Amino acid sequence: MEIDVGKLIKEAREKQNLTQEQLAQKVGKKRSYISRIEGEEGANIKLKTLIDIVEKGFQGKITIEL
Template sequence: MKTKSKNLMSLDQFIDQQYGEVGSAKRDEFELGYENFKIGSMLQEARIQKGMTQEQLAEKVGSTKSYISKIENNVKEARFSTLQKIVEIGLGGHLELSIKF
């Protein structure tokens, strides 16, 4: 019978260990980067589900393929108004914003 390794930890424990507790500067920077990555990934997934290329999406919203690629790959941050335009005009969706405490 195999025994559990004492080195195993949950993802939350790993993040706490690597980036500090919630509220620390290093952790805040990590979480902001993750949110930007998540936005790009969600846009890419939605675009693919709509059967669109980056070039088609860019043309629809008056942008460039390069700019869409940079957002999807977390190279460039987009303003909320730009994200709204991409989602609503380009993808025919609705962008929602929420604040959680």
Template structure:
């Protein structure tokens, strides 16, 4: 295993070193991609809990399987209207947002 940097004690410190402090262009881009990945994982988990394939979910909301795959893998930006369609119409869940 590689030697670690003695000054890095937290994950946040690691992100600061690798991508810059919060608000920097690189850090912001990383955080956006991380959120897209997390949303994709949430959709994938809910789809599996509903015992549906990507193809079944896509058909239910009028999309292509490849679109569902890109979203679940964090490779596609998703509009709020699409998120609503996927979760509420496609999977029968309710969406609730919290702004901090």
């Protein structure tokens, strides 16, 4: 099963009424980076970056279960 991480990030960002610029500032990245992650590069996101976006950008947590 493949998960579209970029789409999930975009949906979470929009749900919290954040612009790409606002999310980028919270995470310490450029807006263009967030745009790329939400688009084609979402499948290639590093786990560290995903954790930063979820924790710093959305004040959430990621749980990984095996």
